[in-house]
Amino acid sequence: MFNTPNVSFEFFPPKDKEGEANLLRTVSCLEAYRPSFASVTYGAGGSTREGTSRIIKRLAEESTLTPAAHLTCVGATREEINEIVRAWQAAGIKHIVALRGDAPAGAEKYQPHPNGYANAAELTAGLRKMGDFEISVGAYPDVHPDSPSVAADLENLKRKIDEGANRAITQYFFEADTFLRFRDLCTKAGINVPIVPGILPIIKFKTVLHFSKSCGAVIPKWIVDLFDGLDEDPETSQLVAAATASDLCMKLMTEGVEDFHFYTLNRSQLTSAICRRLGRRPHNAKCNLSNS
Structure with a gap:
C-alpha cells in the first residue's frame, strides 16, 4: 500500500477575460486536492510578465493555494528582475520557480541580457540574496535541447542546487524508466534535493507533439500509436490520457516517488481524475468538471 502522494499544479496566464474566468473555475476545482503549491508560468521574453503577476496575486488573495511565481532571465536587466521580485515579496509571494527561459519569438537562440542574469543558477543566487524564498528550478530527464x-x-542542474534551490521540477516525460535513470544520475552527481516529476496529462496529442519538438521531451512510439486518431475522439482520448498518466505515476510510486507536479494547461478534469486515482480525495470541491 502506498502513501498518498503530494501534488502541485502549474497554470499559465490566460490571454483574455474568458480565459481568466476559466482558469479561476479550474483553480476552484483543483484547490480541493490541497496541493503543496500552484505555479504560474512566465512567457518567453517576459511576454506574460503582467499576467503572471496579476494571476499570482489573485491566487494569493482569492484561493487557498500557495502560489509560486515563474521567473526567467530573458530580456530584462538584473534590476528589472529584482524590482519584480520585490513587488512579489510585498504581495506575500514566497515561492519562485527560477528559470533561464527560452529565446523570444524570432530569435535563433537564447542570448543573456548584457546587464541581466545569465542563467538560472545566477538568478537563483540573486534570489537567495534578496530573501528567504522557496526556490524551485527546472530539470530535464531527456536533456535540455541547448x-x-x-x-x-547535470552540471548545470547541480550549479542551480548549489546556489540554493530547494527542489528541481522535471520537464514532462512518458516512461517511468526515463525519470528513474535521471534520478539515479542526479544522486551520483551529488544532487540531494527532491527531484519532482512533472506530469503532463495529454489533452490534445497534436499540441503535445508541438511542445515536445521545442523542449526536447521524447515521445515513445507506443504513446504515438496509442493516441493515433484520438484528437477526433475527445471522450476516448480523455479516458486513455487519464489511464496513461495514472499508470505512470503509480509505477513511480512503487519506486518511492512521493511528489508529483501536474502541467494542467488550465484544465481540471484530467488532473482531478489522476489525483483521485492516486488516492487524493477532494475537500469541499466547488466545481462542475464538465465545464472546466
Whole structure:
C-alpha cells in the first residue's frame, strides 16, 4: 500500500477575460486536492510578465493555494528582475520557480541580457540574496535541447542546487524508466534535493507533439500509436490520457516517488481524475468538471 502522494499544479496566464474566468473555475476545482503549491508560468521574453503577476496575486488573495511565481532571465536587466521580485515579496509571494527561459519569438537562440542574469543558477543566487524564498528550478530527464551532453546538463542542474534551490521540477516525460535513470544520475552527481516529476496529462496529442519538438521531451512510439486518431475522439482520448498518466505515476510510486507536479494547461478534469486515482480525495470541491 502506498502513501498518498503530494501534488502541485502549474497554470499559465490566460490571454483574455474568458480565459481568466476559466482558469479561476479550474483553480476552484483543483484547490480541493490541497496541493503543496500552484505555479504560474512566465512567457518567453517576459511576454506574460503582467499576467503572471496579476494571476499570482489573485491566487494569493482569492484561493487557498500557495502560489509560486515563474521567473526567467530573458530580456530584462538584473534590476528589472529584482524590482519584480520585490513587488512579489510585498504581495506575500514566497515561492519562485527560477528559470533561464527560452529565446523570444524570432530569435535563433537564447542570448543573456548584457546587464541581466545569465542563467538560472545566477538568478537563483540573486534570489537567495534578496530573501528567504522557496526556490524551485527546472530539470530535464531527456536533456535540455541547448545542452551539449547529459553530463553538461547535470552540471548545470547541480550549479542551480548549489546556489540554493530547494527542489528541481522535471520537464514532462512518458516512461517511468526515463525519470528513474535521471534520478539515479542526479544522486551520483551529488544532487540531494527532491527531484519532482512533472506530469503532463495529454489533452490534445497534436499540441503535445508541438511542445515536445521545442523542449526536447521524447515521445515513445507506443504513446504515438496509442493516441493515433484520438484528437477526433475527445471522450476516448480523455479516458486513455487519464489511464496513461495514472499508470505512470503509480509505477513511480512503487519506486518511492512521493511528489508529483501536474502541467494542467488550465484544465481540471484530467488532473482531478489522476489525483483521485492516486488516492487524493477532494475537500469541499466547488466545481462542475464538465465545464472546466
